[in-house]
Amino acid sequence: MSACSTCAYPSHTQFASPELIGAIVSGRFDRAQDPAWRTSGAATAQEYARWCGHLCGATCLRMALGDEAPSLFELRDGALKFGAYTVDVDGEIHGMIYAPAAAYLREVHGVDAQVHRELTTGGIGELLDAGRLVLASVHYSIRRPDEPAPGRGGHLVLVTARTPDGAGFHFHNPSGTDAATRTAALPVERFGAYFAGRGLSLTPAAGA
Template sequence: MNVPYFAQWESRDLVADFLTGKLDSAEDPLWALSGAETPEEYAFWSPNVCGMACLKMHLAHTKDQVVPILELMKECRDYGGYKVDDEKEVSGLYYHPFVSYVKDKFGLSAEVKENISVNEMYDLLEEGHVFIASVHPSIRTPTTLPPKKGGHLVYVFAKDPLDKKIIFHNPSGHTTASQENVSLEMEVFNRYYAQRGILIRLESE
């Protein structure tokens, strides 16, 4: 399945440097493509928009629409999908406002899923749907043990029935191999997976 890939930063080849702090996100040469008004606005939001990157991939995949990632964020924020506190810390993505947003704006058939096992998610993929799954960001290096589950979102769109693998795009992958068409055994994926996320039923189903 040929699913377009987008990182949550515009320069996917620089993600490793942004993650390590070698580069500040404001130094991304492609920052303006995000829809941000300034490099500072881009740097503030880019570490927080993994969910919008997943949505961007879904829209490109199913509707041939490529929407700037911060345009999506601002619309979703207006629905209550993101909040910024007095300390200028971002909280979100809040799933229920996100679902309302994508239903109203794009006509997507989406629903929040809680306490959904990796096997149940696999069955939904079998039916032809996709899933924005909550995982720990260290899933980019799947030989490591995560300190907890959740905290990051990946776009799960396929499975390998022969080897029982989950196939997904990771908006914060630090190498090409950890970014797109990542294929992990279900038990490995489950180490990082928080048993929740957003199901998007494909329109053809």
């Protein structure tokens, strides 16, 4: 995995303190104690702790929308109104759901967005070549690319460009545990080991 030195999009994380992500995702640190939780836009530390683990998709949207994007929880609120996140009767959070997320992007942010229920890594490359960004469903363990991929899907990353040699993808990972895994690149074949074959593409935000 190598960092992208020329990425045009900001790198954001779904957890407010990037330096604590490793401890948070491993369970060694209580996310409700994150000292930077207020920067997320959450109303309380408890709201932040309940939601932050589910907001990889909203974080990808925040990165794609560029430097003028709303806060993470403002995006969460907007996505909720469109049904891109749902909360069931038992309080379990579901999402991001692609179709309402695409509608939210189009209607609120004026961004062309398209759902791809069946998508190959070759298709990702074609979308990038057409000037689009891709929210790709991958396994969260993509932050450990030197280990065998234990599965596919369940987490979203923002794929921003091909690597200069055309053999890999640059992407931003909202739950990367260090700088090299938050703004990263992998060969297409290795990326494909984590990729679930679905996603959402969008036009870059103006000025991003």
